[in-house]
Amino acid sequence: MVAACGAEVSIEKNPGVMLGLALGVGARNGLDKVTIMTSPGLDTFGGWLEQLLAESTGKMGKGIIPIDSEGFGSPVDYGSDRLFVYIGIDSRYDVSQDDAVTALEQSGQPVIRINLSDVYGLSQEFFRWEMATAVAAAVLQVNPFDQPDVEAGKVVTRELTDAYEKRGALPIENPVVEEEGMRLFADESYGAALRKGSGEIISVQGVLGAHLASLTAGDYFALLAFVDTNSKNRELLQDIRRMVRHSTKLATCLSVGPRFLHSTGQLYKGGPDTGVFIQITCDETEDLPVPGRRVTFGIVKAAQARSDFKLLANLNRRVLRVHLGQDVERGLASLRDSIAAVLRQSKSK
Known part of the structure; x- marks a missing residue:
């Protein structure tokens, strides 16, 4: 060759x-x-x-x-x-x-x-x-050896972990909506748009519906999963991809964090503004301290997720974060069912 x-x-x-x-x-x-x-x-x-x-x-x-x-x-x-x-x-x-x-x-x-x-x-x-x-x-006409948005993510992650070292906590965030342990986050302007599109009563399903309603021809849908992707969890994530693809005819991605930050993460931030993202995070049930530091590996992972979310939001990307709590499998099943309901509803209109 x-x-x-x-x-x-x-x-x-x-x-x-x-x-x-x-x-x-x-x-x-x-x-x-x-x-x-x-x-x-x-x-x-x-x-x-x-x-x-x-x-x-x-x-x-x-x-x-x-x-x-x-x-x-x-x-x-x-x-x-x-x-x-x-x-x-x-x-x-x-x-x-x-x-x-x-x-x-x-x-x-x-x-x-x-x-x-x-x-x-x-x-x-x-x-x-x-x-x-x-x-x-x-x-x-792009440089294949450059990765500017990967480096930007590292900078914001360090800022967050440094803040944790000083205060013992990451900055407080206010969800757009919270139901049964599931919390949905968006930046201020996009969050306001999602609330408006959700209907008279703001709900998880309504916010998800407003988010997915932004998908148009030529877009792609991406799950950014900062959770354990064991066989059951991966099956649930793949279910979501199949449902979205079948309903919208659009391409779908599944990126596992934090690994994807050094691959598709560059594209999501530096590439064309055609992505609709759902970032998925959870509370770590098992964690380990970083030797010589106040932060734990779980906090570093959370900081990486927040960093990526912030950079996407700053670029006006359509990104929604879904925090599942500790029971990831249950949370993913609930997310899948909510998205399935949204897609059925949109198809009936």
């Missing part, structure tokens, strides 16, 4: 350059939701691609929005802003996956297929995609 992507190879025969041109030109023409699909057992490669594409291209109001682990849907589940990439391994051929991808192709959706003979062929894809990402960034 290194030789195939060499400078002496013509553009039309260079796999890295051609892939990069497809990504970059696609993004400039509205196909900026690059949806990654892989053969069974290759899920983690999608996570690596997500980080590479998001952090490298998401800046200056531009960017490729990688959609990872969304699951295979039918053609009716998707809008017209997708570019699908299916990375398949012959030895792990899955007929249901192939049928799903073929259905997308037949419906007119743009699909890039990359077929590998065996799992060892995956190693060459790391180089191809790094090359392609650099080319795509050039097409978008």
Whole structure:
């Protein structure tokens, strides 16, 4: 692959350059939701691609929005802003996956297929995609090696942890609404808009409805989960993604914090203003002290979440924070049910 992507190879025969041109030109023409699909057992490669594409291209109001682990849907589940990439391994051929991808192709959706003979062929894809990402960034006219919004998040996090060191607590926040242990937060101006859109009686479901009502064609929906993503919790989060995708036909993301701050976090803040975000936080049931400091690891995580929320809000991004308390599974189930009710209600209008 290194030789195939060499400078002496013509553009039309260079796999890295051609892939990069497809990504970059696609993004400039509205196909900026690059949806990654892989053969069974290759899920983690999608996570690596997500980080590479998001952090490298998401800046200056531009960017490729990688959609990872969304699951295979039918053609009716998707809008017209997708570019699908299916990375398949012959030895792990899955007929249901192939049928799903073929259905997308037949419906007119743009699909890039990359077929590998065996799992060892995956190693060459790391180089191809790094090359392609650099080319795509050039097409978008952004610097793929810069990460300005990642650094900004670190600064605000340090300010919050320093404040905790002095006062023994993080700054007090007032929720937009609170019900049965679930608290919803937004910045002052967006919170006022959500209260107004909620209806005469401000409720969790009403505020969620006002938030999701801001979704329009070309947007994407992202869950920013600063919670334990064990199998049950992840299943609940994926349920929310599937419901939103099916109801709105929009792309959906699931980013696990604080890890995503160094990947998709750059895109969410530096990329196009097309994201609608729900940040999910909780009270830590188990915590450990940071040696030599007053703060705990749980406080550091909370500060990172607040920092990201603040930066998104300062950029006028549509972001709502849902604090679940200690029982995360119960809280996620309640959030899923509330969103399901909102989507049913919007569909009946």
